[in-house]
Amino acid sequence: MSMMDRLKIRHLRALVAVAEQGTLVRAADVLSITQPAVSKTLAELEGIVGRQxxxxxxxxxxxxxxxRVLLRHAGASLRALNEGLDSLATGQEGEAPTLLIGALPNVAATVLPPALLRFAETDxxxxxxxxxxxxxxLIAALRQGVLDxxxxxxxxxxxxxxxxxxxxxxxxxxxxxxxxxxxxxCRNIDxxxxxxxRLVLPDAGTRVREAADRFFVSSALGLPVQTIETIDIAFGRSYVLQSDAVWFVPLGAIENDLRQGTFVRLPIDTRITEGPVGLTRRVDRVPSDALDQLMEEIRQSASEWLNRAALP
Structure with missing residues (x-):
């Protein structure tokens, strides 16, 4: 029996889940199976390909x-299969392009919506x-071919x-x-x-949390002890509105609330947390015409957001 004959979809799904989640426990949760089942599936896959x-x-x-080599092809293969099944389920058997976009929560709430609205009008x-x-x-998903x-x-x-x-x-x-x-x-806050x-902070290990930690270290405060960690904007918003917690959050995620007076920005210099936001793609893939057009709409939307973001 050939290698392809022995290979099953569950093998590829397990590999992608572990690569994306970082642990067998979280991968098992995503796949709705037990951790021993994930371990067994991955052991089978290693036996099939003859490599660790x-x-x-x-x-x-x-x-x-x-x-990593197998992952690049596994993610793309699962995506292609899902697209085919979706097309059959919706009765769209023609070549309707699909674009899969990954976005940080703050970007998804600000820059992306107007770009997608304009894009939908053109195509x-x-x-x-x-x-x-x-x-x-999201970087892991992009590498796997799950995202464009x-x-x-x-x-x-x-x-x-x-x-x-x-x-x-x-x-x-x-x-x-x-x-x-x-x-x-307060006009001046030490x-x-x-x-x-209590501080509401981005999850440990994320890029935005690293930026927040830079602020605390540079301010000689040391890393905070009383914290709640989340990148869920809806949860953070609800929790802070019901408590005297202080929320350390990307400006884009809270911009509209600040304008409407739902939240108040504290007058503390946080410029040290500034970081570049942009478009990340795989260099081994030439973007389709549709993706090129969407990226142009995102660039325009980002420029518009920059003009709005100069808060008083």
């Missing part, structure tokens, strides 16, 4: 060189799928191999509170006062 695909450590699982046939998550998760384009922060140089980045703008994190907060309305309040 994963290195298991106390912190999780990382792909070997052979695993209504194209189906768009938008996926949000952390920068690391990522709109997010610039990744570490080691993670950019085989990828290109086009900067659209720079964005900083801001400190915001509800209008009833004791610090709301960063030391932040110690008295």
């Amino acid at each position: 695909l994963l290195e298991r450590t106390s912190k999780g699982a990382t792909l070997t060189a052979a695993g 209504p046939r194209v189906r768009i799928s938008v996926r949000t998550g952390s920068n690391a998760q 384009l990522l709109i997010g922060r610039l990744a570490e140089p080691a993670d950019m191999q085989g990828l290109s980045f086009e900067q659209l703008y720079t964005e900083s994190l801001v400190l915001v509170v509800r209008p009833q907060h004791p610090l709301a309305g 960063p030391e006062l932040l110690r008295k309040h």
